[in-house]
Amino acid sequence: MESGYEYFQRGMLRRKWKGRIFHAICLLAIVLVLMVLATLLYNIIEQGWNRIDWDFLTGFPSRRPERAGIYGALIGSIYVISIASITSFVLGVGAAVYLEEYATRGWFVKTVQVNISNLAGVPSVVYGLLGLEIFARTLGLGDSVLAGGFTMALLVLPIVIIASEEALRAVPSTIREGAFALGASRWQSIWHLVLPQAFPSIMTGVILAVSRAIGEAAPLIVLGALAFVPFAPDGLLSQFTVLPIQIFSWISRPQAAFHEVAAAAIMVLLVVLLSMNAVAVLLRLKYQKRSGV
Amino acid sequence: MTGESAVVQAKRLSVYYGTTQVISDVNLDVARSKITAIIGPSGSGKSTLLRCFNRMNDLIPNFKMSGQVLFEGHDLYAPDVDPTTIRYQVGMVFQRPNPFPKSIFDNVAFGPRINGFRGDLQSLVEESLRRAALFDEVKDRLKSSALALSGGQQQRLCIARALAVSPRVILMDEPCSSLDPMATLAIEELMRELSEYYSIVIVTHNMQQAARVSDFTAFLMGDERRVAELIEFNETRQMFTNPTDERTEAYITGRFG
Amino acid sequence: MGPIGFVSTSELRLRRYFTERIIKILLLLCSVVSILTTIGIVSVLIFEAGLFFSEVSIIEFVTSTKWTPLFSSKHFGIWPLLTGTLLTSFGAMLIALPLGLLSAIYLSEYAPDPARQILKPILEILAGIPTVIYGFFALLFVTPLLRSISDDVAIFNAISPAIVMGIMILPMVSSLSEDAMKAVPRSLREGAYALGATKMEVATRVVVPAALSGIVAAFILAVSRAIGETMIVAIAAGSNPNFTFNPLVPIQTMTGYIVQVVLGDAPTGTLAHKTIFAVGISLFLITLVMNLLSQMVVGKFREVYE
Numbered sequence: 051m052e053s054g055y056e057y058f059q060r061g062m063l064r065r066k067w068k069g070r071i072f073h074a075i076c077l078l079a080i081v082l083v084l085m086v087l088a089t090l091l092y093n094i095i096e097q098g099w100n101r102i103d104w105d106f107l108t109g110f111p112s113r114r115p116e117r118a119g120i121y122g123a124l125i126g127s128i129y130v131i132s133i134a135s136i137t138s139f140v141l142g143v144g145a146a147v148y149l150e151e152y153a154t155r156g157w158f159v160k161t162v163q164v165n166i167s168n169l170a171g172v173p174s175v176v177y178g179l180l181g182l183e184i185f186a187r188t189l190g191l192g193d194s195v196l197a198g199g200f201t202m203a204l205l206v207l208p209i210v211i212i213a214s215e216e217a218l219r220a221v222p223s224t225i226r227e228g229a230f231a232l233g234a235s236r237w238q239s240i241w242h243l244v245l246p247q248a249f250p251s252i253m254t255g256v257i258l259a260v261s262r263a264i265g266e267a268a269p270l271i272v273l274g275a276l277a278f279v280p281f282a283p284d285g286l287l288s289q290f291t292v293l294p295i296q297i298f299s300w301i302s303r304p305q306a307a308f309h310e311v312a313a314a315a316i317m318v319l320l321v322v323l324l325s326m327n328a329v330a331v332l333l334r335l336k337y338q339k340r341s342g343v
Numbered sequence: 344m345t346g347e348s349a350v351v352q353a354k355r356l357s358v359y360y361g362t363t364q365v366i367s368d369v370n371l372d373v374a375r376s377k378i379t380a381i382i383g384p385s386g387s388g389k390s391t392l393l394r395c396f397n398r399m400n401d402l403i404p405n406f407k408m409s410g411q412v413l414f415e416g417h418d419l420y421a422p423d424v425d426p427t428t429i430r431y432q433v434g435m436v437f438q439r440p441n442p443f444p445k446s447i448f449d450n451v452a453f454g455p456r457i458n459g460f461r462g463d464l465q466s467l468v469e470e471s472l473r474r475a476a477l478f479d480e481v482k483d484r485l486k487s488s489a490l491a492l493s494g495g496q497q498q499r500l501c502i503a504r505a506l507a508v509s510p511r512v513i514l515m516d517e518p519c520s521s522l523d524p525m526a527t528l529a530i531e532e533l534m535r536e537l538s539e540y541y542s543i544v545i546v547t548h549n550m551q552q553a554a555r556v557s558d559f560t561a562f563l564m565g566d567e568r569r570v571a572e573l574i575e576f577n578e579t580r581q582m583f584t585n586p587t588d589e590r591t592e593a594y595i596t597g598r599f600g
Numbered sequence: 601m602g603p604i605g606f607v608s609t610s611e612l613r614l615r616r617y618f619t620e621r622i623i624k625i626l627l628l629l630c631s632v633v634s635i636l637t638t639i640g641i642v643s644v645l646i647f648e649a650g651l652f653f654s655e656v657s658i659i660e661f662v663t664s665t666k667w668t669p670l671f672s673s674k675h676f677g678i679w680p681l682l683t684g685t686l687l688t689s690f691g692a693m694l695i696a697l698p699l700g701l702l703s704a705i706y707l708s709e710y711a712p713d714p715a716r717q718i719l720k721p722i723l724e725i726l727a728g729i730p731t732v733i734y735g736f737f738a739l740l741f742v743t744p745l746l747r748s749i750s751d752d753v754a755i756f757n758a759i760s761p762a763i764v765m766g767i768m769i770l771p772m773v774s775s776l777s778e779d780a781m782k783a784v785p786r787s788l789r790e791g792a793y794a795l796g797a798t799k800m801e802v803a804t805r806v807v808v809p810a811a812l813s814g815i816v817a818a819f820i821l822a823v824s825r826a827i828g829e830t831m832i833v834a835i836a837a838g839s840n841p842n843f844t845f846n847p848l849v850p851i852q853t854m855t856g857y858i859v860q861v862v863l864g865d866a867p868t869g870t871l872a873h874k875t876i877f878a879v880g881i882s883l884f885l886i887t888l889v890m891n892l893l894s895q896m897v898v899g900k901f902r903e904v905y906e
Contacts, residue, residue, distance in 0.1 A: 069800035076706035079699045080719060086767050087726055090737050097740075144630030152624055153631075154404060164895075166634050171821065171891040172884065173828025175855050176641060178862075179880045183644040187868075204637050211634065224441035228501070231399065232454035232508055233431030235616055237623050242457065243443055265730025268830035268855070272862050272876075294732045294831070301736050301835055309740055316733050323728065428613055459612040 098313030106314060110280040111296065115307035120315050123296035125282040126195065127264060130292055133199025134206065135260045142210030143252060150218040151240055170208040177205045178272025186273055193274030194287040201269050206259035213255020217248040250337035257330040261323050267294035293319050350375045350512055350542045351396055355410035358391055365391055369573045371561055373512065378534060378543045380557035382550055387563050388571030389546040393514050396544065397433040398426040431458060434505035438517045440497035442489035447481050450489045450500055454508040467507060475503035476533050495526025502533065515545040519552065531556050550595060554583050562591050645884055648877035655871055661878065667841035669875045678882060680841035684758065684851035688833055689826040691762025691847060692769055696822055700773025708781040709803045727771035735835030738764040743836065756838030756850035765832055769822045776821065780814020781807050813897055820894035824887045830855040854883045
């Protein structure tokens with residue numbers, strides 16, 4: 051009988067080549083994506099670079115692109131984000147603590163978990179419709195930063211809850227048991243031991259949620275945030291705009307000069323986002339160092 | 344044993360997880376100011392029995408029990424008893440040391456602080472560490488992290504932590520199983536010192552340890568249905584030289600387990 | 601030896617008991633908020649859409665191919681918005697699916713550790729870029745680029761946002777697929793290698809099929825995300841509700857329409873304004889069905905392998 055050796059050899063060569071080509075294609079896919087990212091960044095920086103100056107950062111939008119500034123939008127974003135992050139932090143961590151530490155594994159927990167997963171997938175405009183109807187109209191908050199902040203809080207709440215749940219789960223149960231054996235009540239063990247231990251992970255989750263919220267425009271547009279705001283909000287019930295909406299409105303103008311201003315504003319937004327993510331990464335590193343004792 | 348010399352008593356104690364029975368009909372008196380050991384093959388429910396004495400089993404969802412557990416003559420499981428008030432009076436040391444990620448001082452001070460202690464915390468911590476034979480080794484670094492201590496030191500820290508809330512009974516669940524022989528010896532010596540005032544119950548799978556350390560021994564074993572029952576309970580010297588039940592003898596002489 | 605001097609008072613016990621109860625209730629309320637949110641969304645949409653459908657026939661809504669609620673001669677057929685959404689989302693998936701899956705295969709099976717450490721954060725950055733920025737890119741870079749290639753491409757079109765949306769969802773497809781592939785036990789791969797399979801064969805014939813349920817779920821979730829995306833299409837796709845399958849002309853998506861009305865002059869309470877809720881509930885239902893589908897896919901097929 052002829053040996054199969056030769057047959058195997060040929061088959062092997064072809065298979066090896068197929069493998070190499072496939073490897074190259076996969077690599078190409080990633081490289082393509084990286085190139086697109088690089089082009090995007092280059093494009094933006096090239097257009098916006100010379101529009102960034104102190105006047106830009108402290109000025110207000112105007113009909114003349116040379117005079118346009120983002121101060122109103124920046125302050126508006128800060129207001130909205132602060133309200134959103136505090137609200138979602140309190141509600142989100144509270145819910146996670148209840149679900150992980152207090153509730154028994156029954157229908158209630160399951161319902162809430164499924165509910166949260168679904169909420170995470172709802173389009174952001176729909177949150178805008180919700181905010182419009184409930185916060186702006188029914189509760190009478192109008193198109194104020196408070197309404198905007200609450201709407202964004204609801205939008206990112208699922209993220210905060212999921213991240214906090216994971217953080218709490220990562221705390222070893224021996225710590226809780228040690229506290230109970232000393233006569234601590236459940237809340238005492240949570241407040242003094244579990245939460246401090248889970249805190250860095252929770253904060254990472256909150257920062258992630260907030261960076262998502264900073265870049266969102268759709269829900270706030272639906273809520274009624276204005277596109278032309280030549281002032282900074284001066285209170286919780288004030289009208290407002292946020293950075294992404296300001297960018298959107300400048301892009302929508304036909305004049306190319308406004309596009310440059312938009313690019314500059316985009317750079318500011320990216321810098322803010324980058325710093326937030328850097329803080330999150332630093333927190334994660336510090337946490338790993340601490341628990342690796 | 345009468346009620347006066349028994350600080351904890353289990354009467355016809357049976358334990359179920361849901362519908363599965365794990366412990367059957369245990370009658371056990373824990374003698375005051377003595378060391379009682381619970382021995383038996385692994386998986387025989389020793390830890391479960393121990394955790395009945397400070398209501399730690401309450402934390403497990405399907406836990407059910409029948410029978411009684413008396414602490415100083417009072418029913419531990421009476422409906423109006425709040426488990427958190429029991430747990431510092433019947434303290435517990437775990438199989439693996441579980442110091443909190445805090446300083447040595449804060450670990451020992453934790454129990455008193457959450458239970459509302461208003462006296463001199465400094466001397467309370469110092470006294471607890473002395474009684475746990477740890478003070479001399481750590482007195483210069485009370486503020487440093489407890490996680491930096493060796494395994495044996497961490498376990499003594501956990502003992503000091505339990506002592507700080509003035510328990511009357513100390514439950515120890517295989518306290519030496521994750522320690523080296525030197526540290527084990529140190530803990531055994533400590534136990535003998537502590538038994539002068541505290542009543543100690545220790546679960547151990549190490550028979551020699553039980554023989555060395557305890558005054559009374561209980562032998563727990565599961566039957567064919569894997570339900571644990573108390574095979575024999577006696578003074579340690581009696582049990583190890585002249586066991587009354589043949590299963591006890593088989594276990595002690597190492598024929599199984 | 602005696603007791604060290606510690607005693608817990610009954611007054612403390614009582615106070616602690618009440619504190620525990622109150623705290624537990626507060627925390628419970630926090631977790632109820634999420635349920636309230638869902639109830640809120642559903643009731644708002646049903647209520648307002650209900651008002652809309654009391655004036656407009658639902659048959660017309662579902663079958664007509666003309667959508668002109670803001671003109672004087674009003675038609676209320678949802679189909680133009682649906683085709684607009686379809687064009688952009690489908691186009692996005694044409695890009696995101698293959699590229700995302702290939703990236704996932706590379707990261708999961710081929711990439712050396714240092715490469716993975718760099719590439720994963722970069723993909724995460726892509727996922728975190730605000731969508732207005734993608735919209736800028738679509739209108740002011742991709743569209744002019746396409747127009748320089750062919751004159752048939754209009755200033756507002758479906759293909760430009762589709763391409764950019766594809767890039768935007770790609771990290772989602774990639775990381776979810778990668779998670780699914782990572783979950784395939786090593787023993788399966790080793791079995792295949794032991795039979796003489798090459799890396800590509802292990803990846804394509806063992807790992808991907810084993811992880812298929814997770815990958816399909818990832819695809820469905822990504823499409824759902826594309827359908828719900830607003831800013832990119834609001835900027836680059838146009839505001840012409842157009843029942844067409846031509847990707848080179850201006851169209852309008854469901855999300856783009858909502859933004860247009862809100863930024864426009866339709867006063868609250870008019871029929872024109874109520875259309876946003878009719879469109880909103882359609883959008884919500886579509887994405888809900890897809891999200892539930894993806895959860896079902898993961899649940900049902902997981903049993904087969906474990």
